[in-house]
Amino acid sequence: MRTRLVPAGFGVLSALVGVAAGHLVAALTEPSASPVLAVGSQVIDLTPTPVKEWAIAQFGTHDKAILVGSVLAGVLVLAAVAGVLAARRFLYGAALLGVLVAVPALLATDVLPSLVAGAAGIGALWSLTRTRQAGGGGRRGVLLAGGLAVGALAMGGAGRWITSYRSRVVEIDLPAAADPAPPFPTGLDDRVPGISSFRTPTSDFYRVDTRLALPIVDADGWTLTIDGDVEQEVSFTLDELLAMPLVERDITLTCVSNEVGGQYIGAARWLGVRLTDLLEQAGIGSTSADQILSTDVDGMTISTPLAVATDGRDAMIAVGMNGRSLTPEHGFPARMVVPGLYGFVSACKWITRMTLTTYAEQDAYWTERDWATDAPIKISSRIDTPKPLATVDAGRTVIGGVAWAQHQMGVAKVEVRIDGGAWQQARLGPSAGDDYWRQWYLPWTAEPGQHTLAVRTVDGEDDVQTAVRATPFPEGSSGVQEIVVNVA
Structure with a gap:
């Protein structure tokens, strides 16, 4: 088993050296041409819409990190195979690494990062394999592997820093608006703990x-x-x-x-x-x-x-x-x-x-x-506080959140239902225009036990937020949000 683990480790280390070198070059030229990112972008383009929507729903803003990690994991598995093949005949292992490099080279707008990644990865695999075959698997081999690992970390870190530096915020002096917005009203941020900020930072x-x-x-x-x-x-x-x-x-x-x-x-x-x-x-x-x-x-x-x-x-x-x-x-x-x-x-x-x-x-x-061509935003609302499945103290509290009816004459009413009872009209925060959301809240005397809370919006034309459930594809989700909370 050990005779295979060591060459497999060589393959993984060589791939990491190549990926880091390619990432560094891409940081200096075109960050999206980094080999792993080039493959990941193609995966995004080829992924069926239901799978994309599932990933966004399950992983949220972490979906890209998970995708990149998955692509890298796949590369490292194949690189381990390349290391085992190289122990038998180096050309076989080098060829597999070459195939791994050829894929992003064909997909990226700039082939240089992939070419550098291939050269660095194959060079590292050749050095490690030759050292071991020459009987240098002891101290010399450890020093070589350690040096390559440090080099990979250094190149990867440098690539990340350069990319971050190049994509830093560049402030531009903006002139005053010829047609300014009205003074922005004070929202409910300080009055209703847990509610979304009236203006999103x-x-x-x-x-x-x-x-x-x-x-x-x-x-x-x-x-x-x-x-x-x-x-x-x-x-x-x-x-x-x-x-x-x-x-x-x-x-x-x-x-x-x-x-x-x-x-x-x-x-x-x-x-x-x-x-x-x-x-x-x-x-x-x-x-x-x-x-x-x-x-x-x-x-x-x-x-x-x-x-x-x-x-x-x-x-x-x-x-x-x-x-x-x-x-x-x-x-x-x-x-x-x-x-x-x-x-x-x-x-x-x-x-x-x-x-x-x-x-x-x-x-x-x-x-x-196959997404919709004309996709007006649907009337909707959200409960920000309390959170789903939260436990709140019994007694006087509030239910609060935001609602929107963009370009629909704005939000006229927000209604809340508790435990399937009658809809109760919530209190609205100030308006910043029909194209802007509104905060809302409803005072609630919470009694011990489990409770179900629901919310809906009514716009300025008396259109009520639909209770008919629809998924985001192909023209946006719909339905009434309903959450369960516990009162102790």
Whole structure:
């Protein structure tokens, strides 16, 4: 058994050296070309939608880390086999490592990190195998293995630091809005413990996308191009966008993957250029286009219904979030924001191109995967406090949370049901506009025992949040959140 474990360990160590070397080179060039990330990105693209939704529901924001870990684990298992093969005949083991390198080389936009990974991994395997075969398996072999392990750690750590440094927040001086938002009201944050913040801090704002590595965008070289079925193609630099009249709006964004009562929703103050101001410069009056096909800096595409984006709502190309420039996680230097639509058809981050076209001519990433083309955000609500299955003290307490009816004349009422009884009207926090969520709370005298709590929203047109359950695919979840709590 030991005769196989040692060569297998050599294979694993060699693979780690290769992965670390490739990661370091990718950090200096294109982080997404790191071999493991390149394979992971392809896995995301090929994964069936139900599996993706299951992963998001089960693992939340940890789904990417679990995917990368799974890919790396698979690589290390095959690398162990390569080590065993190399002990018999080195060319066999080197060939298997070569195959492992060839896959990300074919998938990545930059082959250099994979080539370096292959050279480093095969070189390490050759050194370890030759040393052992030459009878140097004692002190010399231990020193060699230790040196390679330290080298792998050093290269991996350096790669992580360089990537973090290159993707750091770059602050841009944002001009004042020509059309500012009204003064932001004081929410219920301090009055109802456990309720969601009325304005979501940028650091807490949800992030759902297909990226395993954040794009690194040079603001000075970035441009936004509008082309396709327009009168003239136009391009804007970031400075040109910032010189245009900017609008400031309080808008809630929601991910279509959000389950009923889920966390993939956030509310922020956005600063940007009206989408219609940009489209008018390209000329869209006589076109036959019915969609805006947005493309980000790495080629990801998102389709937005043209009629919805230009119907008078506060759709914009945002450059600021909560009073500061966008962070890399949220689309620096610019992103699309369209209130009332789920993000997968409206919120292209790191945007660099908008093509006016038709749904019949071009499919975006999500429409190719049979998601809806027109996806208005459904009326919904969430209980923040108490938490599901929590134990609370008997006596006077509160039930509280947030509700939203984006671009539906806003939230008019929130109703709470306790133990299947009559719906009781909750008290609403202040309004920051129809495109923004509202906090709510209901005083409750909690009696000992187990209790079931439910919540629903009524919008300004008296439409009641539906109780019909639906999964996120293909146009967003629906249903009434119901939780169980214990009172002691």
